[in-house]
Amino acid sequence: MSVHDAVDMRAMLAELPVGDAAAAAAVTAREAELTKPRGALGRLEELTAWLARWQGRSTPRLERVRVAVFAANHGVAARGVSAYPASVTAQMVANFEAGGAAVCRLAEVAGAELHVHALELDAPTGDVTRADALDAAGFARAVAVGAAAVPAGLDLLAVGEMGIANTTVAAALAAALTGGSGRDWVGRGTGVDDEGLARKAAAVDAALARHADADDPLEALRRLGGRELVAMAAAIVAARHRRVPVLIDGFVASAAALALVRRRADALDHCRLAHLSAETGHRRLAEALGLKPLLALDMRLGEASGAALAIPLVRAALACHLGMATFGEAAVDDRSG
Amino acid sequence: MSVHDAVDMRAMLAELPVGDAAAAAAVTAREAELTKPRGALGRLEELTAWLARWQGRSTPRLERVRVAVFAANHGVAARGVSAYPASVTAQMVANFEAGGAAVCRLAEVAGAELHVHALELDAPTGDVTRADALDAAGFARAVAVGAAAVPAGLDLLAVGEMGIANTTVAAALAAALTGGSGRDWVGRGTGVDDEGLARKAAAVDAALARHADADDPLEALRRLGGRELVAMAAAIVAARHRRVPVLIDGFVASAAALALVRRRADALDHCRLAHLSAETGHRRLAEALGLKPLLALDMRLGEASGAALAIPLVRAALACHLGMATFGEAAVDDRSG
Numbered sequence: 001m002s003v004h005d006a007v008d009m010r011a012m013l014a015e016l017p018v019g020d021a022a023a024a025a026a027v028t029a030r031e032a033e034l035t036k037p038r039g040a041l042g043r044l045e046e047l048t049a050w051l052a053r054w055q056g057r058s059t060p061r062l063e064r065v066r067v068a069v070f071a072a073n074h075g076v077a078a079r080g081v082s083a084y085p086a087s088v089t090a091q092m093v094a095n096f097e098a099g100g101a102a103v104c105r106l107a108e109v110a111g112a113e114l115h116v117h118a119l120e121l122d123a124p125t126g127d128v129t130r131a132d133a134l135d136a137a138g139f140a141r142a143v144a145v146g147a148a149a150v151p152a153g154l155d156l157l158a159v160g161e162m163g164i165a166n167t168t169v170a171a172a173l174a175a176a177l178t179g180g181s182g183r184d185w186v187g188r189g190t191g192v193d194d195e196g197l198a199r200k201a202a203a204v205d206a207a208l209a210r211h212a213d214a215d216d217p218l219e220a221l222r223r224l225g226g227r228e229l230v231a232m233a234a235a236i237v238a239a240r241h242r243r244v245p246v247l248i249d250g251f252v253a254s255a256a257a258l259a260l261v262r263r264r265a266d267a268l269d270h271c272r273l274a275h276l277s278a279e280t281g282h283r284r285l286a287e288a289l290g291l292k293p294l295l296a297l298d299m300r301l302g303e304a305s306g307a308a309l310a311i312p313l314v315r316a317a318l319a320c321h322l323g324m325a326t327f328g329e330a331a332v333d334d335r336s337g
Numbered sequence: 338m339s340v341h342d343a344v345d346m347r348a349m350l351a352e353l354p355v356g357d358a359a360a361a362a363a364v365t366a367r368e369a370e371l372t373k374p375r376g377a378l379g380r381l382e383e384l385t386a387w388l389a390r391w392q393g394r395s396t397p398r399l400e401r402v403r404v405a406v407f408a409a410n411h412g413v414a415a416r417g418v419s420a421y422p423a424s425v426t427a428q429m430v431a432n433f434e435a436g437g438a439a440v441c442r443l444a445e446v447a448g449a450e451l452h453v454h455a456l457e458l459d460a461p462t463g464d465v466t467r468a469d470a471l472d473a474a475g476f477a478r479a480v481a482v483g484a485a486a487v488p489a490g491l492d493l494l495a496v497g498e499m500g501i502a503n504t505t506v507a508a509a510l511a512a513a514l515t516g517g518s519g520r521d522w523v524g525r526g527t528g529v530d531d532e533g534l535a536r537k538a539a540a541v542d543a544a545l546a547r548h549a550d551a552d553d554p555l556e557a558l559r560r561l562g563g564r565e566l567v568a569m570a571a572a573i574v575a576a577r578h579r580r581v582p583v584l585i586d587g588f589v590a591s592a593a594a595l596a597l598v599r600r601r602a603d604a605l606d607h608c609r610l611a612h613l614s615a616e617t618g619h620r621r622l623a624e625a626l627g628l629k630p631l632l633a634l635d636m637r638l639g640e641a642s643g644a645a646l647a648i649p650l651v652r653a654a655l656a657c658h659l660g661m662a663t664f665g666e667a668a669v670d671d672r673s674g
Contacts (some may be wrong), residue, residue, distance in 0.1 A: 035432050036439055037420065037527035041642070042615060042635030083374065084670065091669040095372050100662025102373055108660075109653045190374035278379060294634070297650075298379030305378070312649035313634075316446045323445075325437025332428040333421065 007144045009218055009230075012237045013264050017055035026058035027051075033326040039069035044293065044317035051318060054245040054270040055155060062318055065112040067158040067308050068149045068235055069096060069103060072119040072142075075127035076207075077165035083191045086124065086164045093118045093162065096303070103160070103303045110311035112158065117145055119227035123198045126215050128169055129206035134221045134230065142227040146234025149330060150242050157239050158311060159250035160273065161256075161303020164190075167279060168200050170255035172207040173224045174281060177217055177262050179315040181205055183276040187251070187280030189300075217262035224321070229256040240270050245313070249307040250277035250300070261289055275299060275306030344481045346555055349357065349574045350601050356390035363395035364388075370663040380631065381654035384609070388655060391582040391607040392492060402449040404495040404645050405435060405486045405572055406440060407480075409456040409564035412464035413544075414502035418537040420528045423461065424500045430499065433640070440497070440640045447648035449495065454482055456564035465506055467559045479564040483571025487579050495611065495648060496574050497586035497641020498565040498593075501527075504616060505537050506673055507592035509544040510561045511618060513553055513627050514599050518542055524588070524617030525584035526637075555597035566593040571596060577607050584651070586644040587614035587637070588638045591622045599627055612636060612643030624631075 027049045039045065051060035059293040070091050077086040079200055095101045096116040106113040118140055127134035134142065150157060171185035182204030188197060207224055221230060233256045239246045248257050248271050260267040273291035276282055278300040286293055294310045327334040354614055364386045369375055376382065408430050430436045433453040444451040461469035471479065479537035486495060508522035519541030525534060548673040551557040558567060563619055570593045576583045585594050585608050597604040610628035613619055617639040623630055631647045666669040 007380065034439075034640050035437055040527065040638035041439060042637065044634060044636065044646075088670050091667070092372070095662055095667040095669055098662065098667065099371055100667045101661075102371075102378060102657045102661055105656040105660040106653055109649065124632060147607050159605065233549070248669050295632070296586065297631070299377065299381065300379065301377035303658040309381075309650065309653055312446065312653070313646065316443055316646055316649070319442040319446050320439045323436075324439055325432060325435065330428070330432040330437045332432055335423050 007145050007147045009234060009237065011028050012241065013267060016240055016267065020056040021053065023056055023058040024049045024053035027321065031321065034324040034329055035330050035332045041320060047314050047317040050272065050323040051245055054243060056243050057329040060318055062155050062315055064154050065110065065156045065311060066154050067103060067107045067114045067280045067304050068117065068322060069160050069162055069304050070119060070146065070228035070231040071115045071121065071162040073121050073124035074163060074165040074169055074226050075124045076129060076203055077122050077124065078127065078255050079129065079199055079203050080196055081192065081203050082165045082189060083167040083196065084164050086324055089162060090121050101303060102301055102305050103308055106305055106308035110308050112308060112311055115149060117231060119145055119231060125226045128172055128224050129203050130210060133169065133225055134222050139222045139230055142230035143234040146231030147238040150238040152242055154242065154244045156247065156314060157235065158249065158304050158307035159232050159235055159253055160302060161232060161252050161262055163226060163228050166226055166228065166252050167228050169224055169313050170202055170229065170252040171281060172204045172318050173220060173255045174258060174285050175204060175208055176211060176214060176220045176224055177258050185281045189279065197288045209258045217259040217321065222261040225256065232256040233260055236271060246271040247274040247307040249274055249304045250302055251279040251285065252302055254282065254289055258285065258288055267281045274310035277306065338640050344484045346480050346571060346574065348360055349578065350604060353577055353603065356606065357393040358390065360393055360395040361386045361390035362485040362655050364658065368658065371661040372664055372667045372669045378657060381657060384651050384654040385658040387609065388582055390579060392478055393580050397655055401491050402447065402493045402648060403491050404440060404444045404449045404451045404641050405454065406499060406569040407454045407456060407483065407565035408499040410457065410458050410461035411500060411502040411506055412561050413466060413505050413540055414461065414463045414465065415464065416536055416540050416560050417533060418529065418540050419502045419526060420533065421501050426499060426501045427458050438640060439638060439642050440645055443642055445643035449645060450582055453487060454486055454568060456482055456568060462563045465509055465561050466540050467547060470506065470563055470651050471559050476559045476567055479567035480571040483568035484575040486572050487575040487581055489579055491579065491581045493584065493651060494572065494581050495584040495586065495641050495644035496569050496572055497639060497644050498569060498589050499640045500563060503563055503565065503589050505540055506561055506563050507566065507583050507589040508618060509541045510557060510592045511595060511622050512541060512545055513548060513551060513557045513561055514595050522618045526616065554596040558596040562593065569593040570597055573608060583608040584611040584644040584647050586611055586641045587639055588616040588619045588622065589639060591619065591626055595622065595625055611647035614643065
């Protein structure tokens with residue numbers, strides 16, 4: 001199935017390619033020959049096998065690595081759930097484009113191309129406490145943006161977001177998909193104060209009550225998510241079809257991914273969780289995803305910063321795999337005797 | 338005091354430079370102006386302030402970064418405590434020099450120069466179960482090698498080791514300095530089997546009994562450590578004198594560092610622990626150092642691999658600090674209102 005032929009999320013999820021077990025096995029076999037005790041590079045070895053499996057290459061490559069940041073606005077921002085006004089979303093998109101944001105520098109250090117996708121910033125989604133975030137057409141447009149963000153030929157994709165108030169909708173989506181109340185799932189996001197945190201929990205509770213009848217994870221994503229969450233989910237699925245492994249960023253990206261894995265248990269097999277955010281609830285969300293974070297550095301920025309920061313780890317893993325000598329080449333004894 | 342004038346460890350430890358609080362404060366003040374919520378880059382922000390404090394520069398730099406690997410052999414290797422024969426130490430040193438080892442690739446990815454220091458490989462230290470590892474002259478020679486490995490002008494130093502059987506002596510040193518028995522401190526190292534693990538614990542217990550009267554951490558280091566542990570400790574202290582921040586590698590490097598911090602509580606203030614090794618006991622050892630690891634990727638290779646892998650994180654932190662726009666430059670609203 002071509003990604004361009006079908007940007008319908010349900011259709012894309014219905015036919016997910018499986019990984020290339022032979023490519024992964026070839027990598028694992030080579031790892032055993034390299035001049036180190038077996039398994040001594042820990043999760044780096046697993047990362048290389050993961051690249052092989054999902055790129056479908058027994059010799060993985062990282063020539064073209066992309067960081068994709070999806071930005072959108074949210075009706076619920078009017079409820080005072082963020083430390084920043086909604087106008088900051090567009091300002092930060094301009095900052096991304098001008099090269100002044102953290103992710104610009106992190107992508108540069110990672111040797112990755114940065115693409116920013118601003119989704120109808122002038123049209124915030126519906127206020128989830130009293131309406132659907134998106135109608136079917138708006139959902140489809142966001143899916144199309146996400147799917148189009150993954151061209152053929154990428155070797156790795158890092159996915160993240162920017163959107164004032166989006167930790168609120170992410171908390172609501174996570175609660176809707178896994179249980180719990182607003183208090184269980186909200187955190188301080190960009191730094192909201194105690195009163196704002198209480199408003200945030202109340203907004204999540206109101207959203208949960210309003211959308212209690214959403215009986216499917218993708219319906220929950222449409223009604224409770226936002227344009228950038230939908231686009232991230234679509235990008236993740238499109239990457240699977242294009243054989244591109246994905247690094248998932250923090251709390252908001254994880255909530256979007258959760259809708260996928262709740263719809264289909266193997267939907268995130270081509271993904272790794274880049275980092276554990278300091279945002280309340282991300283640990284629980286990571287467990288719900290079944291993914292163990294690669295980094296845990298108390299970051300809580302979003303904008304794909306954690307995913308971009310994990311790229312050098314993947315590069316390091318591949319560099320070891322491709323560039324180390326074997327026991328035979330180096331004339332190093334493999335085990336005693 | 339010049340490092341070259343005094344390679345006596347006690348003398349070097351007696352007069353430790355303090356950090357540059359003004360430089361660190363300048364970095365922290367700039368961080369607050371950058372286009373992100375305050376503190377949102379988590380430990381990356383702390384890393385930049387750490388560079389500033391210990392380089393003594395309000396604008397830190399990472400132009401010259403070195404990975405130093407110290408290699409040595411150990412008399413206790415004859416007790417069957419390792420999965421590999423002692424001959425592998427020299428073979429791996431050749432592999433480091435030929436560019437075939439993991440740390441070669443990791444240093445390259447990190448943009449760091451790799452220096453390997455082989456310490457009298459043909460003269461293993463005394464078997465710690467029945468003798469001192471080093472006499473005073475051997476200790477002094479290893480200190481000199483470590484101190485000389487830190488030239489003026491380095492901006493960051495990553496410190497690690499290679500030495501068959503050195504997790505055994507590291508476990509013995511850790512136990513001597515913090516309490517506990519062989520079983521509490523030994524792990525599988527490069528992959529020793531159950532019988533080897535039992536021999537390892539017994540060797541540690543024998544060493545603890547033999548050296549129970551070592552009444553000073555540096556005496557414990559001389560009697561229980563090895564040439565590479567002594568050299569790492571000396572390099573760490575020399576780096577302090579030369580205003581070079583240090584990334585400490587895994588279990589063995591941490592044991593060497595522990596001797597310093599037990600001698601003087603502020604001895605490791607210029608250091609960060611790069612990673613948490615999969616080796617049993619490293620978590621407890623990290624707590625004894627008072628250092629929180631930057632990475633935890635189930636690695637257990639040594640050879641400064643974890644320290645080298647952390648360098649890109651430090652580079653990323655500095656790149657954000659130096660290259661991000663301020664709120665004013667980017668015309669992004671700082672907080673609501």
